[in-house]
Amino acid sequence: MKKLFKFAIISILFFLxxxxxxxxxxFYRSIPKIEGNxxxxxxxxxxxxxxxxxxxxxxxxxxxxxxxFACGYVHAQERMWQMELTRRAGxxxxxxxxxxKALERDRFIRTLDLKEAAKRDFEKLSPxxxxxxxxxxxxxxxxxxxxxxxxxxxxxxxxxxxxxWGPLDSLIVREIMALILCVDYQSxxxxxxxxxxxxxxxxxxxxxxxxxxxxxxxEDVPLSDWPxxxxxxxxxxxxxxxxxxESGKPLLANDPHLEISLPPIWYEIHLSCPGLNAxxxxxxxxxxxxxxxxxxxxxxxTNSGVDVQDLYIEKLNSSKDMYWDNDEWKxxxxxxxxxxxxxxxxxxxxxxxxxxxxxxxxxxxxKNEKPLSLSWTIYDGGRTMESFYLLNKAQNWQEFVDxxxxxDAPPQNFVYADKEGNxxxxxxxxxxxREEVAALFPFPAWKxxxxxxxxxxxxxxxxxxxxxxxxxxxxxxxxxxxNFPHYMGYDWEAPFRAERIIxxxxxxxxxxxxxxxxxxxxVFSKKGExxxxxxxxxxxxxxxxxxxxxxxxxxxxxxxxxxxxxxYKIFMIFFHEEVFKDDLGEDYExxxxxxxxxxxxxxxxxxxxxxxxxxxxxxxxVETREEIIEISLDKAYKWLEKQYGSADRWDWMKINSFRFxxxxxxxxxxxxxxxxxxxxxxxxxxxxxxxxSRFKGNWGVxxxxxxxxxxxxNSVCVLSSGESGHFLGRFYDNxxxxxxxxxxxxxxxxxxxxxxxxxxxxxLKPVE
Numbered sequence: 001m002k003k004l005f006k007f008a009i010i011s012i013l014f015f016l017x018x019x020x021x022x023x024x025x026x027f028y029r030s031i032p033k034i035e036g037n038x039x040x041x042x043x044x045x046x047x048x049x050x051x052x053x054x055x056x057x058x059x060x061x062x063x064x065x066x067x068x069f070a071c072g073y074v075h076a077q078e079r080m081w082q083m084e085l086t087r088r089a090g091x092x093x094x095x096x097x098x099x100x101k102a103l104e105r106d107r108f109i110r111t112l113d114l115k116e117a118a119k120r121d122f123e124k125l126s127p128x129x130x131x132x133x134x135x136x137x138x139x140x141x142x143x144x145x146x147x148x149x150x151x152x153x154x155x156x157x158x159x160x161x162x163x164x165w166g167p168l169d170s171l172i173v174r175e176i177m178a179l180i181l182c183v184d185y186q187s188x189x190x191x192x193x194x195x196x197x198x199x200x201x202x203x204x205x206x207x208x209x210x211x212x213x214x215x216x217x218x219e220d221v222p223l224s225d226w227p228x229x230x231x232x233x234x235x236x237x238x239x240x241x242x243x244x245x246e247s248g249k250p251l252l253a254n255d256p257h258l259e260i261s262l263p264p265i266w267y268e269i270h271l272s273c274p275g276l277n278a279x280x281x282x283x284x285x286x287x288x289x290x291x292x293x294x295x296x297x298x299x300x301x302t303n304s305g306v307d308v309q310d311l312y313i314e315k316l317n318s319s320k321d322m323y324w325d326n327d328e329w330k331x332x333x334x335x336x337x338x339x340x341x342x343x344x345x346x347x348x349x350x351x352x353x354x355x356x357x358x359x360x361x362x363x364x365x366x367k368n369e370k371p372l373s374l375s376w377t378i379y380d381g382g383r384t385m386e387s388f389y390l391l392n393k394a395q396n397w398q399e400f401v402d403x404x405x406x407x408d409a410p411p412q413n414f415v416y417a418d419k420e421g422n423x424x425x426x427x428x429x430x431x432x433x434r435e436e437v438a439a440l441f442p443f444p445a446w447k448x449x450x451x452x453x454x455x456x457x458x459x460x461x462x463x464x465x466x467x468x469x470x471x472x473x474x475x476x477x478x479x480x481x482x483n484f485p486h487y488m489g490y491d492w493e494a495p496f497r498a499e500r501i502i503x504x505x506x507x508x509x510x511x512x513x514x515x516x517x518x519x520x521x522x523v524f525s526k527k528g529e530x531x532x533x534x535x536x537x538x539x540x541x542x543x544x545x546x547x548x549x550x551x552x553x554x555x556x557x558x559x560x561x562x563x564x565x566x567x568y569k570i571f572m573i574f575f576h577e578e579v580f581k582d583d584l585g586e587d588y589e590x591x592x593x594x595x596x597x598x599x600x601x602x603x604x605x606x607x608x609x610x611x612x613x614x615x616x617x618x619x620x621x622v623e624t625r626e627e628i629i630e631i632s633l634d635k636a637y638k639w640l641e642k643q644y645g646s647a648d649r650w651d652w653m654k655i656n657s658f659r660f661x662x663x664x665x666x667x668x669x670x671x672x673x674x675x676x677x678x679x680x681x682x683x684x685x686x687x688x689x690x691x692x693s694r695f696k697g698n699w700g701v702x703x704x705x706x707x708x709x710x711x712x713x714n715s716v717c718v719l720s721s722g723e724s725g726h727f728l729g730r731f732y733d734n735x736x737x738x739x740x741x742x743x744x745x746x747x748x749x750x751x752x753x754x755x756x757x758x759x760x761x762x763x764l765k766p767v768e
Contacts, residue, residue, distance in 0.1 A: 029150040031729050032077040034760035038146070042069055042138040043766035049074060052757045054745050055723035055731030058270040058279075067273040068132045070764055071287040072139025072165070075267065079284035079725045080144070081154040082263055083169075084162045085663060086285055090114050090172035092339065097158055099342040106348075110337045111364045112374070113352055114175040120381025121171045129386045133167040136287040140165035152726060154664060173285045174384050178376075178410040180258070184439075184491055185309040185374055187594055189366055192218045192441045193587060205613065206580070206591075208490035209599040214437055219313055221368045221442050234476040234493055234597075236520070236687060237300035238501055239415040239423045241470035242710075246510045249710035250417035253516045254291055254300025257689045258702040262662045262675060262733070263725040266290075266703045268717070270749065271392070278392040279749050281703050281719075288388040291705065293715070293749075296395040297418045298707040302474045306411040306431055307489030308377040310438060310452075312357050312445035313370050323355050324446050330356070357445060372442055375452065377430045382408030387428075397424055397465060404428045405458055413474040417709050424465040425472045427479065431456040436487040456486055473501050475687075478599075493597050496526035496685045504687075513714050516706045519687060521742035523559045527685040528568055531606070532557065535571075538629045544641075545634035551647060552633075560681040563640075565652035569683060571636040576602060578628050578635075582617045597684055653679035656690060660721055660736065661698065675721065675733050678740055688742070701739075705747065713753065716744035 034051045045062040047070040052058065057074045061067035075083065088094050092109035094102035122130070141164045155161060191211075194203040195218045204213060235256040242248040258265050266281035271289060280292015291301055315324040322329040332353045339348040353360040357375045362368050383406040390403035400416055404426050411429025416422075437443065438450035462480050464472075475497035480488050504519045505511065536553055540546040548567055555564035579602060581588045595601045605611040609625040616623050623631075640650050658680045662673035680700070682688040690700040701720065708714035718738045724731040738745060748754050 027153045027156070027728055030152050030156075031726050032724060034762055037763045037765055039765045039767050040069075040073070040142045040146075041767045042135070042142055043764060045766065047764040049762040049764065050754050050758045051760045051762075052748050052754060053759050054268070054735065055729075055759070056268040056270065056748070057723075058748065058754045059272060060751075061273040064132060064273055064276060065135045067271055067276065068135040068287045069139035069142070071269065071271060071282075072136040072141075073143045073764065074139075074269070075282070075284045075287075076140040076143035076165075078723060078729075079263060079267060080140075080162065081152050081663075082725055083140070083165070083285045084155075086176060087165075087169040087172055090118070090176045092337070095339050095341045095348070097160060097342055100344070103339065103341060103348060106339050107350060108364045110339065110350060111352055111359060111361055112179070113354075113359045114172060114179070114378075115168070116359075117175050117378040117381070118168045118171040120379065121174065121383070121385070122167055124381045124383050125386060126383075129383075129389060130167065132389070133170055133287070133385065136170060137165045137167055153728075157664065157670070170285050170287070171385065173283055174382075174409070175378055177283070178378050181303045181410040181412075182309055182376070183594070184307045184489060185311055185361075185365070185376075187491065188309075188311050188440065188442055189221050190587065190590055190594055192221050194584075194591070195441070196220045197587070198583070202612075205611075206595070206601050206604055208492075208595070209604060211440060211490060212436070214441055216437060216441075216444070218441055219370065219444075221311075221313070221366045221370070221372065234497070234684070234689060235302035236473075236475045236497060236501060236689070237302045237413065237415045238471065238473040238505065239300070239417045240505065240511055241423050241466070242421045243470045244505070244509075244511055245710075246512045247708065247710035249419065249421055249708070250298075250423050251511060251513065251516055251709070252293075252298045252300055252415060252417045252423075252707045253520060253705070254302075254415070255520055255689075255701045255704045256291070256301065257691075257700060260658065260660060260698055260700050260702065260720050262660045262665070262673065262721055262727075264702060264720045264722075266719060268719060268723060270754075276393050279747060280705065280717075286385070286388070288385075289392050290388065291703070292747075293707050293712065294392060294394070297397075297400060297416060298709060299391065299400070299417075300415045300705070302413045303476055304411040304413045304427055304429070304474075304479060305476055305489055305491040305493070306427070306429060306479075307439055307487070307491060308409065308411060308429065308432060310357075310375045310432070310434065310450075311361075311365075311442040312355075312373045312375065312450065313442050314355060314360065314373050314445050316371060325356065326446075332360070355445070373445065375432075377409045377432065380408070380430065382406075382430070384408055396420075397422055400424075401426060401463075413479060415472050415474065417707070419709050421709075422466055423470075423472060424463070425467075425474070426463045427461045431461075431486075431488065433486060439487055440490070460486070471502070471505055473498050473505070475501060490598070492599065494527070494599055494603055494685070497687055497689070500524060500526045500687055513706050513708050513716065517716075517742065517744065520701075520704055520706070522687040523682045525557050525559050525565075525568075525683070525686055528555070528557045528559075531572070532568075534606070534625070535629055535633075538626050538633075540630055540633070543634065544637040545630045547647075548633040548637040558681075559652060559656075559683045559686050561651050561653045561679070563647045563650035565681075566640060566650040566655055567636055567647075569652060569655070570640055571632050574635040574639070575628065575632040578616070578632050579605075579613055583613070651679070653681050656680055656683070658690065658700065658740075659698070660733070662727075673727050675736060678736070680740065704739075704744065706744070707747070712747070712749045715747040715749070717747045718744045 048060045092106040237254040239252045270279040278289040278294040280289040362372045387407035394400045407428035408430045414426045416424040432452045443450040476493040477495040477498040478492040657677035659676040665674035682690045684691040705717040
């Protein structure tokens with residue numbers, strides 16, 4: 001019996017070893033090929049792809065069609081799993097590979113009907129753009145057709161093969177980015193809920209600055225449990241005219257803040273053929289440079305925060321198949337969606353209904369008896385893909401502007417610079433014209449004053465060219481003057497990052513690439529600068545709160561290593577809770593997520609020491625700001641002491657540690673796909689931005705670039721992790737040390753430099 005047992009154990013061990021060897025061999029064989037020759041059907045001429053020492057592909061083609069084909073091939077080589085996840089997320093098909101745990105997400109996406117938006121995009125594209133996107137798809141599929149058992153690890157582990165790529169799969173990327181960057185539809189529900197529960201007067205004290213009391217009764221439209229959204233995402237960009245630089249030519253800097261993952265959201269790329277020569281970062285699935293420069297101009301992007309979504313309360317008939325609009329009943333357009341679920345025979349069936357305004361999004365968005373529809377500019381269809389194509393080719397300000405006139409969604413802040421010395425700012429996107437009250441809260445759909453009255457004209461936008469100041473800064477702050485005649489929204493972030501950038505830019509008469517690096521990595525807290533004097537003025541006699549106060553009196557206002565920054569951050573968390581949680585109850589977490597980074601909430605009331613918001617409902621006394629500060633200091637000190645021990649062991653950079661998470665890295669045996677955690681400074685309000693969930697970092701600077709218009713050879717950039725999506729590839733995590741340390745690598749553009757720094761040359765040849 002013992003021999004039989006030993007034999008069984010040995011057999012199992014050999015079987016497991018065999019499985020490991022099988023997977024390792026095929027994992028290794030699937031590492032992207034960067035040298036040699038590949039003959040491919042669909043190419044017209046040879047394409048040369050040079051990978052530099054950072055893994056960045058520089059693609060040299062003889063025509064645009066082959067360039068797009070090769071871009072698709074390269075994206076698939078390095079990021080096919082990421083592309084597959086993106087299109088499945090956008091199409092609502094994650095349940096097919098992840099099972100029932102992804103079902104709620106798929107229901108949400110199917111209800112929003114992002115696929116319909118992508119179809120409308122395709123209908124509006126020019127014949128030439130359709131041809132180029134089709135060529136990109138052929139490049140992706142050509143790579144997929146070359147696979148046997150050497151698929152990327154994720155496909156081997158999950159045991160399936162992706163379907164062929166198509167133009168809609170590329171267009172769905174825009175819809176995903178719009179969903180990430182446009183969040184007002186959720187703010188509308190939360191505003192309405194707070195006004196309903198607190199009354200307009202009290203709610204307006206903590207809602208965004210500038211909102212007037214609604215002149216209509218607010219309906220009760222509670223949020224559903226899904227989706228649990230991430231806070232509004234930010235970015236920084238700025239540009240300096242030659243009058244402010246050492247070289248006499250502009251400098252342009254940009255660092256978009258998005259989710260930090262493995263692989264990263266961005267993919268560095270250089271696309272070159274006659275008539276198009278651009279370098280920067282792309283989104284896998286999209287065959288163009290999104291942020292970067294060409295031979296004449298450079299550009300950077302931040303999210304504008306402009307409101308392009310409105311929720312409407314619909315009135316249905318008794319049979320729920322018609323809605324009331326314009327004094328008549330109109331039929332709902334209804335279609336059935338079937339969601340396949342891995343491991344289950346039967347599909348999940350849902351119905352998606354549309355009014356003329358948009359899809360009916362309850363109950364996935366709101367647990368409400370009255371249905372809500374969503375109007376959103378993406379449902380008109382657009383030409384954002386074509387806009388980026390023209391942007392990559394633009395040679396001057398006018399061509400840049402002409403390109404961005406086609407950029408419909410999501411609205412973005414573009415900064416511009418060219419080699420002639422010009423700088424500029426352009427607000428892209430279709431911006432609906434409507435009454436403010438209809439945009440801030442879910443509005444009765446049958447009321448005429450809630451209708452959209454067309455879109456803002458391009459010449460009415462707050463754009464400018466060569467400002468006298470010689471500098472332009474955007475950091476998701478308010479971009480319009482107070483007297484701007486049209487409603488634009490209230491999803492601006494508090495101006496702390498923008499103010500700090502301007503402050504640092506004005507400290508020196510002349511700037512260089514090196515000073516731009518210092519600014520991009522600055523962790524000084526302008527928010528802390530505002531709050532700290534009030535904290536330091538608090539009178540405390542003894543106890544942990546007194547010890548906490550003594551620590552903060554020596555803080556240098558930098559969100560870096562040490563106990564002071566750690567204490568300040570934990571204090572602010574408790575301070576928010578002490579002020580709002582007793583009044584907001586179950587709404588507190590959502591309120592804190594959506595409003596703490598705006599000119600709202602605590603920032604609206606903090607200057608008033610006797611604000612009624614400081615009074616705690618459960619006590620008989622009336623608390624003041626000073627008393628809440630003391631309570632919060634005490635709680636923060638005790639929390640840190642319990643978690644980390646004595647004060648000399650507190651360290652904000654360790655508390656704020658960052659983990660680079662792979663989509664399969666939550667599975668215990670696949671944790672080797674992750675990297676980290678690594679200590680990191682900064683927070684959501686510093687220029688070097690990092691925003692963590694329960695102090696496990698997951699949002700931050702996804703990419704940094706600094707472009708020198710006097711000599712592109714001086715330009716630098718860095719990704720958050722690396723180019724490759726393959727965990728065994730040498731470019732999987734090679735940029736993490738640079739990113740953590742605030743360093744960069746050269747942004748190669750000159751052909752001679754690329755040849756010199758080449759790590760491998762791959763030639764794609766047409767099949768003869």
